[in-house]
Amino acid sequence: MAEGETSRFVAWGEELRAVHRRLRDALRVVRASTEAGDPVGPLSNDLLLFCRGFCAALTGHHEGEDRELFPAIAAAHPELRGTLRKLEQDHSMIGTLVAALQAAVDRRMPRDAIEAHLDGLAAIMESHFQYEERELLAVLEALALDAEPSDVLGPLGTEPRR
Template sequence: MNAPNSHNTATVAGLRMIEQLRQVHEPLRADIEVLENALQQLSDETADLTRIPEMIDNLTIADFVWQLRVNCDFYCNTLTLHHTIEDQRMFPVMTRNFPELAPAVERLQAEHKLVGEIVSEAKRASLALSTESSTVNRAHAAISELADHMQSHLDFEEATLFPYFRRMDRDWHYG
């Protein structure tokens, strides 16, 4: 796939689309890291458990394991919704406007399918989370696998789409 010329100029709509996608991607990056680190702390037998609450600010409703269970599930649901919107709404607009993006979009959609399978396991593992070490280890492994896939996926998606966004006069939300 030939990327569009990388100019320092970009359309207003393109810059807005880049900012919107970054506003979704950055919390996804940050939250998966927090979840992974919290589960790592919980799984370390010698962990200083007094540090865990400071890792997840503003989570005061219930105990830490319950919060992890809820937040892992919420993260997985948010990620699934994000990928559904991209697959059903953004990618068709992008390939219609830029047919040369088709191979990259196919790769992104294949990655979404793979991530969806990992998300399913992460949800199952997270919802089964308790203070039992086997459930913690299972949830940690699932979230770590998801984190590994998400970092490279988000980087590829941004590197692929942002140059095209910069050229668009109209936000993809509007066709």
């Protein structure tokens, strides 16, 4: 290696697990913010902020996977193209649920309506994360992809390496 060059190794499987943990934690924060006050009263500013942040992070994560990660996996493992298509379909469905949640928040729907959206999104998100980890972690552990984790896995990916 030439002077000044750095070697970068990203354990993509661990990065994926870490982002999924952060997204689960963010969802818990959103849920906790719904518990304060009257369940059908006005939404708190904290709930509005946490919900919008969570929705942006989840959307950014899936967009990064679709744009960067899945093409790299498909190139290295063409036998996984069916799995990747299913994951992309999940991303589309989750995107629809996120849009419905965002619309409910923007309309300042009652907390019980927001909680119903969160329940549905949480169930699908968890099922998706478990499937993705079960199907891709072994492949990700050996994936050579020279990219920043935040570009590949969204805004909750690790900070860029220097």
